[in-house]
Amino acid sequence: MAKIDEVAKAAGVSISTVSYALSGKRPVAPDTRRRIEKAVRELGYRPNAGARMLAGSRTQIFALTEPLRKDTHAPTHMSFVLATAVAARRHDYDILLLTDEEASAGMGRVAASGLVDAILVLDVAPEDERVALSRAIATPTVFIGVPNDHEGLVCVDLDFEAAAALAVDRLADAGHVRIGLIGQPDVAYEKSNFPPRLRTAAERRAGERGIRLSWRTSGHTHSSRGRTRKATGELLDEGATALLIHAADDAHTAAFAEIEARGLRIPEDVSIISVAASFDTATLSVPVDTIPLIPDASCGLAVELAVRSVSGDHLEPGLHLIPPTYVDRRSIAAPSARTETPIS
């Protein structure tokens, strides 16, 4: 591998001029710059990562911690990892994976050894041991998700509460007075933070709009087809004319199956909104309206915050909630006489 001194010699300048030309930290004459760039190209020069870290004290690496619990939804998780990696590369950063036990243990290690410039935290649990760890280290840390105790942390997430309110509003505006919420699997309500918050926010708004909202989960440890169908049926039996789904894709198809089995149509007989889905609801057998949880948005913002914090911008801690966006796919209509029942 060519080294910086070879580039300097080839371009007829000093080492430091090459460095400045490449970093842009001091002005370099246009002609000189061209000669340097030419030399770099011809020699295939790449600055040595180790030397850079040592001299610069910027590593161009972010750690990404992901515990990968057994109940993690793999496809969703993958899209978050992917979004983070892509966003990082846009800022010339690489991602170092900390999984399994290392998700926690590795944080201290990479921080102390100066291997990474910042740490991104994925798969955040309500009571997450990484919260304490992040407070104990000097390396900037950004949470993608919000733990219960987020005092002094930088956190990024979809504004689930606003999303829930928006969804309820849309249904209320369309005239629905009884709606059902099909939520995440049971465990999510203990091990994760936003499912309960979304539910609570939906209930609050429903109350404000004079609507009755019933809630069911979509399974035990993961979305179960049978459980979700049953839940759907129960909600419809209770008179729900609209469904708000906060669950994985298979829960959607299970709900569709029950609706179809009853000879009902979407949206004529049953309105549906999917909330905080991170997959594409347009490719479901029935495209549905959604207030999506966009990995690119969350992870992009998280990376941006990390980059900024490395560049000196001491960012004040706090929640960075991404405002919900409504994607209309025509799965909402006014309640039909067919499903509507008098309020008891």
Add this chain to the structure above:
Amino acid sequence: MAKIDEVAKAAGVSISTVSYALSGKRPVAPDTRRRIEKAVRELGYRPNAGARMLAGSRTQIFALTEPLRKDTHAPTHMSFVLATAVAARRHDYDILLLTDEEASAGMGRVAASGLVDAILVLDVAPEDERVALSRAIATPTVFIGVPNDHEGLVCVDLDFEAAAALAVDRLADAGHVRIGLIGQPDVAYEKSNFPPRLRTAAERRAGERGIRLSWRTSGHTHSSRGRTRKATGELLDEGATALLIHAADDAHTAAFAEIEARGLRIPEDVSIISVAASFDTATLSVPVDTIPLIPDASCGLAVELAVRSVSGDHLEPGLHLIPPTYVDRRSIAAPSARTETPIS
């Protein structure tokens, strides 16, 4: 962060002695070693990663390239990434993720900048552009999977051919003369390497044992419930008394559904072996015999090879095929009169 000279001072020795005590590359007196370890502990010393890379020319980082095509089975993929990361940590290595476009572009980058000691290649396609890249760089590269053109490469994988032969043998030994193979989704037979090889090997062995083997895929771009059920039905209609399944978990449940719908039982009426499954076939509604594809084994071996190649051991290129292991869960029995039909 404490630096090595502070440790040296605290222990009353020179910097180099500290270094040798920690690396073990030269003998250090037991008493001296203890004093150094004490100092390290008390100061919370961690060698600086950048300095280490620069001076040592060992980075303690492996790159893991994973293109993440849309048809990648997320859960399977995740278990490979996890297995790799865990294995790497056992050897004191971290994993740097190269995804998406960077899966290819990043290889040259991290190699040239000396960021990583070796590269591990995941999600290998038959015609994989990373093959050419790996030949163009000096950084040791280990493929987890076998591309068509593997001349001069180091590749690790399950011995699919032996696995197929083993599976056919078991069924033949049990007395089956007509068996069906439910394979991967269609695309896998174009975009991946082993599905066709497994199929061919199964057919060859079936021929040798005088058995008739019919083949069906389990879907178009992913396992489809309907398609798999249909395939299962067709195979049974053709007189198959045993099924060899090489597909994702949902394909198994789909096959079970069809079998159950026909009032048949496993293994009394239909014998089943799952080949090269990377999930736990014991947790399926019906536990089935399997010749598993064990991520820990493949990735562990790959990491080991990478570590060895870094430590000077110039490893000669070649395929490292992991011998198949048979896990008995009692899903095989002799063919029953109920399903058996005379050979036409």
Add this chain to the structure above:
DNA sequence: GGTGTCGGTCGAAGCGCTTCGATCCGGAAT
């Protein structure tokens, strides 16, 4: 009693880069 050999230790030379201060030069301001 020389002369190896080996365990144990030290000093110093880098590893390849970034960055600070110094220098030099041409043009604007006075």
Add this chain to the structure above:
DNA sequence: ATTCCGGATCGAAGCGCTTCGACCGACACC
């Protein structure tokens, strides 16, 4: 003219570690 400023460049000092060669004393061997 003199001064001053900012663009453009250079030399050199590290960044924190690894590793080489050298040294010293202890012990064994003949």
